[in-house]
Amino acid sequence: MVTLRDVARETGTSYATVSRALNGKSRVSPVTQKRVLEVARRLGYRPNHAGRVLQSGKTNTIGLILPCYGDPHHNEVAQTIQEEAWQRQHELMTVSFEMDPNRERTCLANMLQRKCDGVIAYLARLTPVEELIRRFWEQRLPCVVLGLPHDVHDTPVDGIGLDLVAGIEQVIEHLVGLGHRRIAMVVDRIASSGSIRDRVLLFRAGLRRAGMQDCSRNILFQPSTGDTVQDGYKSADRLLREYPDVTAVIAMDDRMAAGMIRRLYELGRKVPDDISIVGTDDMWIARTLVPSLTTIQFSPEKIGKTAIEIFFDRLDRKTWEQPKRIVLPTTLVVRESTGPAKSG
Amino acid sequence: MVTLRDVARETGTSYATVSRALNGKSRVSPVTQKRVLEVARRLGYRPNHAGRVLQSGKTNTIGLILPCYGDPHHNEVAQTIQEEAWQRQHELMTVSFEMDPNRERTCLANMLQRKCDGVIAYLARLTPVEELIRRFWEQRLPCVVLGLPHDVHDTPVDGIGLDLVAGIEQVIEHLVGLGHRRIAMVVDRIASSGSIRDRVLLFRAGLRRAGMQDCSRNILFQPSTGDTVQDGYKSADRLLREYPDVTAVIAMDDRMAAGMIRRLYELGRKVPDDISIVGTDDMWIARTLVPSLTTIQFSPEKIGKTAIEIFFDRLDRKTWEQPKRIVLPTTLVVRESTGPAKSG
C-alpha cells in the first residue's frame, strides 16, 4: 500500500506538503505541486479512507437503508438520491436488511459507528429501533426516515410521509364511483414498509366514511413467502374462496397486484370485467402489465429530492431545534385494471 | 462522541483494558469485563469504524458494484450475496454507477481506498477500467467480476461468466424447432451489462450455424432512454416497421421483452400467435406477465454463492497465482411467449 510518506520520500518533500499538494486547499508552490501529483500518479497513490475519516471526521458518504433489494419503488427513490448525492460530491452506500428486524437494528447501529455522515432510511417499524433513532438526533447525525408511519409523532427524527389519507380516499371514491360496494385490501403479513400498517387503518376508516359496513373483515392478510409477487398470486386463490362477493381489490403494492392479476388470468377471471384491481407505488410494471394497473402514485423523484434536501440541511448544521416532517401528496393514476362493478 | 477513553475513565481502568473487554479476544478478569460492558452500554459507546479500520486493516465489508439500481436480476444476485455475507459476519455495501462510465471508474477507485475488504462487481465494460482492476490484483484485494465478458482473458481478475454460447444455442434450436426462420435480437444501445455485446456476437454466430443467411441485419439497436421497459416499448414499433417479416424476437432482458409485449398488445399483435418473444434473465416478471415469458435463466443464487466463495477464498489469502474463472450453465425456460411460427 502506497502512503503519503512514500510519495513524500520519492518527491523529496515532507508528507504534509504532499497532503497539501493533493488536496489543493492550502498553498503549495506550483512546481512542487506538479511534481507531487506526478509522483503520486506514478506510484498509484490512493488516499486511505479510514485515515482520512479519522482525521477529518467527514466520510462524504450517505447511508441508504432499505428493507430489501428488489422493491422497484424503493429502487427508483434510491436512483434519485444517488443522482443528487453525486452532484454534491457525496457517495451513496446502500444496505438492505431484507425485512429482518434483527438486521434492521444492526444496519442502524453500524451507521452510528460513523461509517457515513448520516442516514436516509426506509424502516419497517419505528418503535423497535427508536432508541437508535434517538441516538442519531442526539449526536447531530442526519437521519431522514422515508415512508414515515403515523405512530411516531414523539420520536425526534426527520421524516417524509405520504398523504395516504387522501390517496386511499381517492381510490375509494374512484371505486365507489364505478359502482363497487364490496372492496377488499390485500396485504403481506410481513409488511415491507412501515406505512403498510397505516394503509390498513386508513382503508378501514375510508370504507367506514364511505358508508360501508363490515369493514373489519375486508382485509386479507397473506402470509409472506418473501416474494411479494408470489404472495399476490396465492392471495388471489384465497380471495376468491374467502371473499367471493368482492368486486374490487386494493393491493399492498404493484407487485402483489401483478401476482394477483396473473393468477386471476389463469383462473379465467377477467380484470377489470370480473374484478377491479388497484395497486400501490406506480412501479414501472404498472404501465407495462396487461391490463395496465390503476395505482396510487408517489413520486420517487420528489421523495428522493426532499430527503436529500433535509439531509444536507442537517449536515450543514443549520438548526437542530425541531424535527422536520414533510408530507408529500399522492396521485391516483387510473389505467386499465379498474372498471365498472359487475352487476349482480 | 463516546470513545474508549471515556469508558475507561468512567470504569477506572485503562482504555486498553476496555478494548480488550469489549472485543473479548484477550484475557480480562470477568469482574472487570462485566463492569466495562455495563459502563459501555450506559454511556452508549459505539466503536469508531474509521479508527478500527485504520488500526486493524479490516473493514469486514464487501463492496458490491452494480450498473443500476433497478435491474431485478442484479437485485436477486445482491440478495443472495447479502445473505451469505451476513452469515460470515460481513456487511454488504452496495453502490450503483447508473450506467455512467465516469461513475463506474469512480466507484472502483473509491473501493481501492480501502473502504471495504474487496469488491464484487457487475461492470459495463472491462477495458476502460482495466488499470483499476489490475490494482486490485496487485494489492491482493479480492475483486470478483460478474457477467464476465469474453474479451478479457488477459486481465488478472477473478470472474464468473455465463454459458451464453449454450444459452443462445438452445434458444435458436427452440425457435427453429417451432418453425421460425426469421429471428431478430433487440438490444439497448447502452448495454447495462458487459455481456450484452457478447450476446449479440453469439446470436449472430448461432444464426449462422443454424444455416440462416443475412444474419448481420438481424440486430435491432434501440437507443437507450435509461428506462429499459420504455426502450422495449419503442423497439416494438421499429421492429414492425423495419423487420416486418420477423416471426421471433430475442430481447436483451425481460424488462425489454415486457415493454415489447405491451406495445404489441396495444397494436393488436398476439404473442406468441403473431410473434414469439424470448427474454433473458428470468426476472420475477417473466413468470407474472401475460403471456409469461420464455427466457434464458441464470441462477442468481448460484452466481451469488459462487462469487462469495471466490471472494472469501481470496480474503483468506489462500493463493494468488491464477485468476479464477467459473462459467455457470444457463437454462432455457419455455413458457407462453413462444409458439409455432405463423405460416406464410
Place this chain on the structure above:
DNA sequence: ACAGCAAGTGTAAACGTTTACGCATCCGTT
C-alpha cells in the same frame, strides 16, 4: 523460601491522514 509461571492490566506505538504552528526565505516598501 524462592524460582518460575500465569493472569490481569497499564504503557506506548502504530495505522494514514489533516492541519495548527512556527521557521525560513524572498520580495517590496520605506
Place this chain on the structure above:
DNA sequence: AACGGATGCGTAAACGTTTACACTTGCTGT
C-alpha cells in the same frame, strides 16, 4: 539597508482504535 508581510514548507499533534511489550501480582512446585 533594514524591516514587514507573504509565501512555502517542515514538525508535531491529533483523530480512535488494536496489540506487542512490560510490569505487577498471586500462585504452584521444588
